[in-house]
Amino acid sequence: MPQLAPAGGGGDDLGAPDELIPFQDEGEEQDKGAGRGSAHGDLDELKSSLVHESEARGASSGSDSEAERAAQQPRESFQKPRDYVAEVVRRQHDAGFFKSSPYPAYPFLMLPELGSPYLPNGALSPGGARTYLQMKWPLLDVPAGATLKDSRSPSPAHLSNKVPVVQHPHHVHPLTPLLTYSNDRFSPGSPPAHLSPEIDPKTGIPRPPHPSELSPYYPLSPGAVGQIPHPLGWLVPQQGQPVYSIPAGGFRHPYPALAMNASMSSLMSSRFSPHMVPPPAHGLHPSGIPHPTIVSPIVKQEPAQPSVSPGGNVKSPVTVKKEEEKKPHIKKPLNAFMLYMKEMRAKVVAECTLKESAAINQILGRRWHSLSREEQAKYYELARKERQLHSQLYPTWSARDNYGKKKKRKREKLAQQQTQDTESSLVSKSKKPCVQYLPWELPERPPMQEKGARSSVHLKGCKLHNSWRPTSGGVQGRSMQFHPPSRETVSLLLGEAKNSLEVWTGLNVSIDDAPTVHHAGSVH
DNA sequence: ACACCTTTGAAGAGC
DNA sequence: GCTCTTCAAAGGTGT
Numbered sequence: 001m002p003q004l005a006p007a008g009g010g011g012d013d014l015g016a017p018d019e020l021i022p023f024q025d026e027g028e029e030q031d032k033g034a035g036r037g038s039a040h041g042d043l044d045e046l047k048s049s050l051v052h053e054s055e056a057r058g059a060s061s062g063s064d065s066e067a068e069r070a071a072q073q074p075r076e077s078f079q080k081p082r083d084y085v086a087e088v089v090r091r092q093h094d095a096g097f098f099k100s101s102p103y104p105a106y107p108f109l110m111l112p113e114l115g116s117p118y119l120p121n122g123a124l125s126p127g128g129a130r131t132y133l134q135m136k137w138p139l140l141d142v143p144a145g146a147t148l149k150d151s152r153s154p155s156p157a158h159l160s161n162k163v164p165v166v167q168h169p170h171h172v173h174p175l176t177p178l179l180t181y182s183n184d185r186f187s188p189g190s191p192p193a194h195l196s197p198e199i200d201p202k203t204g205i206p207r208p209p210h211p212s213e214l215s216p217y218y219p220l221s222p223g224a225v226g227q228i229p230h231p232l233g234w235l236v237p238q239q240g241q242p243v244y245s246i247p248a249g250g251f252r253h254p255y256p257a258l259a260m261n262a263s264m265s266s267l268m269s270s271r272f273s274p275h276m277v278p279p280p281a282h283g284l285h286p287s288g289i290p291h292p293t294i295v296s297p298i299v300k301q302e303p304a305q306p307s308v309s310p311g312g313n314v315k316s317p318v319t320v321k322k323e324e325e326k327k328p329h330i331k332k333p334l335n336a337f338m339l340y341m342k343e344m345r346a347k348v349v350a351e352c353t354l355k356e357s358a359a360i361n362q363i364l365g366r367r368w369h370s371l372s373r374e375e376q377a378k379y380y381e382l383a384r385k386e387r388q389l390h391s392q393l394y395p396t397w398s399a400r401d402n403y404g405k406k407k408k409r410k411r412e413k414l415a416q417q418q419t420q421d422t423e424s425s426l427v428s429k430s431k432k433p434c435v436q437y438l439p440w441e442l443p444e445r446p447p448m449q450e451k452g453a454r455s456s457v458h459l460k461g462c463k464l465h466n467s468w469r470p471t472s473g474g475v476q477g478r479s480m481q482f483h484p485p486s487r488e489t490v491s492l493l494l495g496e497a498k499n500s501l502e503v504w505t506g507l508n509v510s511i512d513d514a515p516t517v518h519h520a521g522s523v524h
Numbered sequence: 525a526c527a528c529c530t531t532t533g534a535a536g537a538g539c
Numbered sequence: 540g541c542t543c544t545t546c547a548a549a550g551g552t553g554t
Contacts, residue, residue, distance in 0.1 A: 332534075332535085357549040383533080
């Protein structure tokens with residue numbers, strides 16, 4: 001485990017000279033990227049990156065000097081055991097794929113000491129050869145303690161800890177262009193054939209829009225259908241991606257299975273007559289959100305400990321198991337990246353000949369990181385709405401409910417792999433250099449975290465965030481390694497970053513915690 | 525038939 | 540408070 005010490009702790013070792021280690025691999029790439037500006041698109045970057053990685057592995061495969069290669073390629077320790085995309089991309093590279101560069105540039109944080117400040121509106125200076133620090137989303141959601149204050153927006157909404165800090169300059173809501181929802185799909189007047197672009201993978205025949213298939217996401221209580229004003233009601237749906245569903249046989253309810261898209265709730269009252277949708281027992285919440293009690297008890301999730309009946313009798317495991325089997329499988333709400341994947345998968349597939357999802361996901365993961373903050377904000381906001389709606393539909397649902405409902409071999413395999421990793425790490429630690437990240441390079445969780453915020457402002461030096469993990473190494477936080485800079489450097493840069501953020505966002509940024517410095521070494 | 529792969533993010537468990 | 544695990548989607552691939 002790394003040794004942790006608060007910046008103010010006075011530890012002499014914090015400023016060890018060998019802690020400030022240049023991160024050539026990452027840094028050079030970024031500098032090149034910044035220097036190139038947008039002339040080279042991220043897709044090209046992705047392509048070359050993948051080719052590079054692939055070639056690096058290919059070249060090393062015949063080499064007998066693993067340690068030497070590792071020294072030359074510090075990121076190798078982060079690379080996945082295999083890269084689905086690399087080989088295909090390399091082939092497609094010559095074949096003329098990825099001709100265009102649709103990728104937006106990485107968001108960079110340019111520190112004042114390094115060049116021009118950010119433009120007030122968040123746009124980057126169009127300058128060419130400047131030094132940028134790649135900056136993932138600074139988590140600027142405002143906690144109860146209000147460590148961030150929007151000096152420009154005194155409205156109550158901006159005092160909420162759920163408000164995205166991204167100020168959308170346009171009157172069009174940022175989620176408007178998202179393709180997750182479809183007007184066509186859920187327009188009451190649209191013919192079913194038109195509404196169902198999905199093709200049965202087995203038959204190849206377009207599937208009719210059976211109500212139970214309109215929304216493969218969430219089973220929905222019939223009692224709740226048509227009564228919940230969708231939080232995205234203002235959103236203009238564009239894509240026929242159903243969101244909520246009732247699995248076939250998911251309900252012991254006399255009414256036919258109904259389905260609802262996250263944005264189709266407003267349509268439900270017209271799509272399903274009152275005869276089909278029983279009136280609520282308790283009416284709507286004044287806010288328009290149904291009171292949790294109106295959720296059908298059929299769908300309502302069992303308590304965490306369903307084995308005890310109301311009468312106090314302990315149910316047999318068999319009974320509990322049967323009840324669990326009867327329960328509809330309410331899926332987790334999609335997070336921002338999942339929503340992004342749903343929208344972009346077809347596009348990526350169309351751009352290349354890849355069909356394998358693992359490879360597509362690699363591309364999508366890289367594209368996700370190359371999105372601008374505004375673009376990512378769309379999906380984070382949408383995901384937040386999805387979670388909000390999900391929690392309204394299934395107030396007692398917990399992610400825990402779905403635990404253990406899939407996979408077995410993976411767990412066993414993971415257990416074996418972890419054992420192997422532990423063993424191999426003991427050998428490799430002394431040979432392989434640490435992957436080097438400076439604190440501002442650590443990807444920060446984007447804003448709009450709705451609940452469970454663990455920190456107010458995530459500017460904590462090298463402290464790794466809960467959900468952070470390396471994105472391209474196939475190695476999760478458990479075995480992540482990095483070298484932090486010295487404490488002085490951290491303090492200096494955090495101060496500069498704070499100033500930049502204030503200029504950049506127009507917000508008053510406060511660092512609620514002294515920088516925490518991890519000493520060089522492994523993070524376990 | 526079903527798990528795996530692969531990605532990121534959210535949430536829960538456990539310490 | 541932190542780390543680790545699980546699951547969301549997707550579809551080709553492997554068992």
